Amino acid sequence: MALKTEHFVLNLGPLHPSTHGVFRLRATLDGEVIVDIEPVLGYLHRGIEKLAEGCTYKQNIPFTDRLDYLASMSNNLPYVMAVEKLAEITVPERAEYLRVIMVELQRIVSHLIAVGTFVQDLGAMGTPLLYMFREREKILDLFEMVCGQRLTYNYMRFGGVSHDIPDEFLPALAKFVDRMPGFIDEYDQLLAENEILLARTKGVGILPKDLAINISASGPVLRASGVKWDIRKADPYSVYDRFEFDIPTGSISDAYDRYRVRIEEMRQCVRILRQAMEQLPKGKVLTEVPLKLRPPAGEVYAHIEAPKGELGFYLVSDNSDKPYRFHIRAPALINLTALRQMLIGWKLADAIIVFGSIDICLGEVDR
Amino acid sequence: MTVALSGKEMAGKLEAQFPASIIESSRASLIVKSEFLLRIAWYFKATPGFDFDYLSSITAVDYGNYFELVYHLVSLEHNHSLVLKTRCYERDEPVVPSLVSLWQGADFQEREIYDLMGIRFDGHPNMKRIFLWDGFQGHPLRKDYSDGT
Numbered sequence: 138m139a140l141k142t143e144h145f146v147l148n149l150g151p152l153h154p155s156t157h158g159v160f161r162l163r164a165t166l167d168g169e170v171i172v173d174i175e176p177v178l179g180y181l182h183r184g185i186e187k188l189a190e191g192c193t194y195k196q197n198i199p200f201t202d203r204l205d206y207l208a209s210m211s212n213n214l215p216y217v218m219a220v221e222k223l224a225e226i227t228v229p230e231r232a233e234y235l236r237v238i239m240v241e242l243q244r245i246v247s248h249l250i251a252v253g254t255f256v257q258d259l260g261a262m263g264t265p266l267l268y269m270f271r272e273r274e275k276i277l278d279l280f281e282m283v284c285g286q287r288l289t290y291n292y293m294r295f296g297g298v299s300h301d302i303p304d305e306f307l308p309a310l311a312k313f314v315d316r317m318p319g320f321i322d323e324y325d326q327l328l329a330e331n332e333i334l335l336a337r338t339k340g341v342g343i344l345p346k347d348l349a350i351n352i353s354a355s356g357p358v359l360r361a362s363g364v365k366w367d368i369r370k371a372d373p374y375s376v377y378d379r380f381e382f383d384i385p386t387g388s389i390s391d392a393y394d395r396y397r398v399r400i401e402e403m404r405q406c407v408r409i410l411r412q413a414m415e416q417l418p419k420g421k422v423l424t425e426v427p428l429k430l431r432p433p434a435g436e437v438y439a440h441i442e443a444p445k446g447e448l449g450f451y452l453v454s455d456n457s458d459k460p461y462r463f464h465i466r467a468p469a470l471i472n473l474t475a476l477r478q479m480l481i482g483w484k485l486a487d488a489i490i491v492f493g494s495i496d497i498c499l500g501e502v503d504r
Numbered sequence: 505m506t507v508a509l510s511g512k513e514m515a516g517k518l519e520a521q522f523p524a525s526i527i528e529s530s531r532a533s534l535i536v537k538s539e540f541l542l543r544i545a546w547y548f549k550a551t552p553g554f555d556f557d558y559l560s561s562i563t564a565v566d567y568g569n570y571f572e573l574v575y576h577l578v579s580l581e582h583n584h585s586l587v588l589k590t591r592c593y594e595r596d597e598p599v600v601p602s603l604v605s606l607w608q609g610a611d612f613q614e615r616e617i618y619d620l621m622g623i624r625f626d627g628h629p630n631m632k633r634i635f636l637w638d639g640f641q642g643h644p645l646r647k648d649y650s651d652g653t
Contacts, residue, residue, distance in 0.1 A: 178635055179634065
């Protein structure tokens with residue numbers, strides 16, 4: 138007589154170290170095999186889009202810091218870009234370069250945490266993550282020099298950035314840029330050919346190219362699926378058209394490719410930083426903008442290639458000092474759409490790996 | 505540089521195929537009637553030369569007497585984009601067609617709009633709240649929303 142079996146529902150999270158925040162996954166299991174999953178979101182929903190409608194344009198800059206709080210600089214940028222487009226504000230060239238320097242440093246920070254926590258989920262407890270936090274610390278020191286903050290920077294302003302860099306910034310940045318490629322080699326030695334990493338990520342969580350496009354994936358998730366699409370190249374903003382860099386892509390579209398793409402992107406960040414430091418012009422860093430900004434009525438969409446993907450702001454102005462509508466295109470939320478199709482048929486242990494390889498930040502997913 | 509296609513030009517091309525389907529068109533966007541949305545979206549996705557394979561973002565705006573849904577379409581192949589919009593004049597039970605059958609990327613974004621703006625998407629496989637809990641009253645992003653305080 139055959140044993141009667143039935144499916145089993147397991148709640149993963151919202152408080153579980155591998156969920157990288159307050160993410161909950163309801164998995165329906167057949168033994169160890171995933172039959173269906175459903176992400177349950179909203180534990181960190183603060184209603185930022187609604188809050189922003191009640192604050193002036195300038196008051197909203199700190200709100201953007203609190204979206205993807207591991208990449209606050211990158212969140213500031215598309216918002217100020219959107220308002221600048223709406224109100225036709227020009228940005229001094231030096232400020233554009235400073236913005237590029239900050240968001241590229243921020244990309245390194247975000248990828249360091251993405252890769253560090255990803256391998257930690259694989260069982261590489263502590264060592265790689267702490268190596269990566271060591272470099273992250275150096276970048277946070279740089280950020281602290283320019284704006285006094287280490288996590289939520291509130292550095293960018295309409296028409297530029299809040300402060301010019303202090304004298305000690307460029308030497309410290311030069312030192313960092315010189316040493317970083319060596320550190321990336323170090324991670325590679327530690328991880329790239331590690332047998333456990335290879336065994337658990339190669340061929341796991343495959344997201345085929347067509348599906349990646351269809352689910353509107355962006356950032357490293359899209360590029361690891363073999364799509365050469367980077368907004369810095371496809372729709373250059375700020376001064377990105379002046380730099381030479383490559384777009385790393387994957388070929389197998391698995392979790393390992395997503396890991397590789399992030400590592401390679403860090404090398405490209407260093408390349409961009411070098412060029413930006415060489416080209417950095419002198420001059421002022423902020424255009425005069427009225428304290429109570431009232432952009433003309435209209436709508437605007439501005440987007441950038443944030444560490445996690447396409448981060449966009451859609452603003453509607455009714456010529457008052459507050460935005461009429463403030464919408465954030467959150468890459469992490471949309472990348473999560475792929476999770477279900479990547480996981481069905483795989484073992485529960487793989488869910489942690491595949492989820493980690495997407496790299497989300499709940500502050501941005503829930504908003 | 506991503507080329508933003510003119511909504512006005514697109515309207516001219518659509519007129520023959522879908523007569524009386526356009527509400528308004530401008531340089532920046534193309535606004536179509538919601539009953540034509542699915543067919544027009546499919547047309548933009550499948551017609552060679554447009555090839556809008558990527559639905560970058562969806563959002564909704566409450567303008568008081570109507571809701572406006574904004575779709576940012578991108579073609580990765582041709583590197584051009586189009587802002588497609590539709591309107592919904594109903595307030596009590598607003599419904600527009602879902603685009604999940606064309607772009608699965610619409611899934612969570614349509615649920616978000618349903619949750620926060622209260623617009624139902626016809627044809628969505630899992631039309632329920634995404635951020636707020638099931639017993640929540642009202643849809644906060646509506647301009648007339650009040651939490652009772």
